[in-house]
Amino acid sequence: MKNKLPVIAFLLFFCCLIFFPLVFKTPFPRHVLIMVFLYATMGIGWNIIGGYAGQVSFGNAAFFGVGAYSSAILLVHFGISPWVGMLVGVLLSALLAVIVGYPCFRLQGHYFAIATIAVGEIVMVAFLNWNFAGAAVGIYLPILEQSLKNFEFHTSKLPYYYIIVCIFLFALAVCYFMEKSRWGYYFRAIKNDPDGACSLGINIRKYKLYAFILSAVITSICGTFYAQYILYIHPSSTMDLMMSIQICIIVLIGGLGKLFGPVLGAIIFVPLTELTRVYLGSQGQGMDFIIYALIIMVIAIMRPQGLWGVFSREARGTR
Amino acid sequence: MNELLIVQNITKRFGGLQANNNISFVVNKGEIIGLIGPNGAGKTTLFNCIACFYNVDEGKIFFKGSDISQSTPQRNCQLGIGRTFQIVRVFKDMTVLENIMIGAFLRNKHPRDAKRKAMDIAAIFGFAHKLQLKASSLTIAEQKRLEVARAVATDPELLLLDETMAGLNVQEVKESVELVLKLKERGITLILVEHVMEGIMSIADRVIVLDDGEKIAEGSPRDVINNDKVIQAYFGDKYHAKRREFTTSIQ
Numbered sequence A: 001m002k003n004k005l006p007v008i009a010f011l012l013f014f015c016c017l018i019f020f021p022l023v024f025k026t027p028f029p030r031h032v033l034i035m036v037f038l039y040a041t042m043g044i045g046w047n048i049i050g051g052y053a054g055q056v057s058f059g060n061a062a063f064f065g066v067g068a069y070s071s072a073i074l075l076v077h078f079g080i081s082p083w084v085g086m087l088v089g090v091l092l093s094a095l096l097a098v099i100v101g102y103p104c105f106r107l108q109g110h111y112f113a114i115a116t117i118a119v120g121e122i123v124m125v126a127f128l129n130w131n132f133a134g135a136a137v138g139i140y141l142p143i144l145e146q147s148l149k150n151f152e153f154h155t156s157k158l159p160y161y162y163i164i165v166c167i168f169l170f171a172l173a174v175c176y177f178m179e180k181s182r183w184g185y186y187f188r189a190i191k192n193d194p195d196g197a198c199s200l201g202i203n204i205r206k207y208k209l210y211a212f213i214l215s216a217v218i219t220s221i222c223g224t225f226y227a228q229y230i231l232y233i234h235p236s237s238t239m240d241l242m243m244s245i246q247i248c249i250i251v252l253i254g255g256l257g258k259l260f261g262p263v264l265g266a267i268i269f270v271p272l273t274e275l276t277r278v279y280l281g282s283q284g285q286g287m288d289f290i291i292y293a294l295i296i297m298v299i300a301i302m303r304p305q306g307l308w309g310v311f312s313r314e315a316r317g318t319r
Numbered sequence B: 001m002n003e004l005l006i007v008q009n010i011t012k013r014f015g016g017l018q019a020n021n022n023i024s025f026v027v028n029k030g031e032i033i034g035l036i037g038p039n040g041a042g043k044t045t046l047f048n049c050i051a052c053f054y055n056v057d058e059g060k061i062f063f064k065g066s067d068i069s070q071s072t073p074q075r076n077c078q079l080g081i082g083r084t085f086q087i088v089r090v091f092k093d094m095t096v097l098e099n100i101m102i103g104a105f106l107r108n109k110h111p112r113d114a115k116r117k118a119m120d121i122a123a124i125f126g127f128a129h130k131l132q133l134k135a136s137s138l139t140i141a142e143q144k145r146l147e148v149a150r151a152v153a154t155d156p157e158l159l160l161l162d163e164t165m166a167g168l169n170v171q172e173v174k175e176s177v178e179l180v181l182k183l184k185e186r187g188i189t190l191i192l193v194e195h196v197m198e199g200i201m202s203i204a205d206r207v208i209v210l211d212d213g214e215k216i217a218e219g220s221p222r223d224v225i226n227n228d229k230v231i232q233a234y235f236g237d238k239y240h241a242k243r244r245e246f247t248t249s250i251q
């Protein structure tokens, strides 16, 4: 009986995913929905390293950027399909995760968090000065005939919506199976007590690296999607430190280390940013930032463990 | 050839402080070794060296014939050395069952198998009715027991227990002693650090005494407590009068 409730809730959620576009027919709400699932997916990616394994990354936007630029460069300069570009981006992001993680995960404490800020900034500066990649101007993707094969659609946002929902469900599934597997237990053990974990035979450096690679891969896929969706990328829209921080805020709001935490966080956070930007951003006084900073503070004070707990059994005290 | 652990002239320094100074001893398969000594004697440091949380500055450590002196904690655990910590290090946000499963995963890759094994071990350690409790909600005594349980779940051949009886009442010490004997029956060799003498003296096959980083005595519990150096280390020169009292309280 008790185990059926989450299943029913998930099926309902799934139906909503499919039928949302029938309710929201105009472009703007559809755009917001797409951004919600884009950010939810990035949040899931961040949650694996930051929430489960407890290694806070402020550089995940670098993977987003690598994903976006890999497919964009391959398409613009070599005419290679963005779907192939997506895979290349995934491989490069995984490589970057190893290059950053391998030396950092030897050290305990906050070195990793600091290093990720530095790496994120280095990657961004590199792209800002790399002429082949459009430097500060960025890359305009060529307008091709709309088709799934070309990963471009011009008459409606609907196909993009269904693609991002598929990517989102994929990431959710990866996270779900990770959580249930040995990796998931090990990640949480490492977060709880690294010394205790290695006394039980866990190679913590290796498992932190696994978590970071998973995180990088999921975030990189989001980057490619973004490039194909907006069709214009530049360094500050794809790898800014602010984006890394937003991803982490989404997970913190929703619930750290909870499967659906990032989803909840994105559902609250993304419409808020989009709406405040549309209605208040044009005044140019940064009202949008002030409003959502306020909301984040309220949540942080009222429910420091994130909102997801509100729905879980332990929060209702029935355990 | 039933020497499980050979410690050869190891020295560990922290800056100018010699926490372990030229210590040697041998542990045979199936033995229970008591490791005693006043505060700051270097007992925990010795454990950390054997478990490779610290690498020794000098000397060698052999476990089952292979040199582990420059190994890592996780490799040592994989080889069959389990340990607990003097200051508890349970996974606080995880349940009792999950804590033990983390240990069980070392030899059982599938969560289903790890869970089954963890449940068996939980039963031995009296956690059968507390499987779903968060580790942080246990008492300190229970948390220490949980640390032993999760270490046992890694199937160790040698188990290092650092003051697992500290802070227990008489009844709990008795249960703890029974538990140690049960572990011995399972074929586990144990080294126990304890201040609780009545716990350790009744079950140790051999006792090693450290003082100020050096090994000052080794032998049967009875020999060790009558050893002059040991009495001096514990009570100082002036307290010979206390000697009789001390001896009787232990026996």
Ligand SMILES: Nc1ncnc2c1ncn2[C@@H]1O[C@H](COP(=O)(O)OP(=O)(O)OP(=O)(O)O)[C@@H](O)[C@H]1O
Pocket: B014, B017, B019, B037, B038, B039, B040, B041, B042, B043, B044, B045, B046, B086
């Ligand atoms: N990481 C460390 N850095 C510096 N000094 C240390 C470190 N660990 C231990 N020491 C010092 O080494 C000496 C031995 O400490 P150790 O913890 O091994 O003693 P102990 O016998 O376990 O004592 P207790 O009975 O109080 O647990 C002490 O003087 C201690 O201050």
Ligand SMILES: [Mg+2]
Pocket: B043, B044, B045, B086
């Ligand atoms: Mg100690």
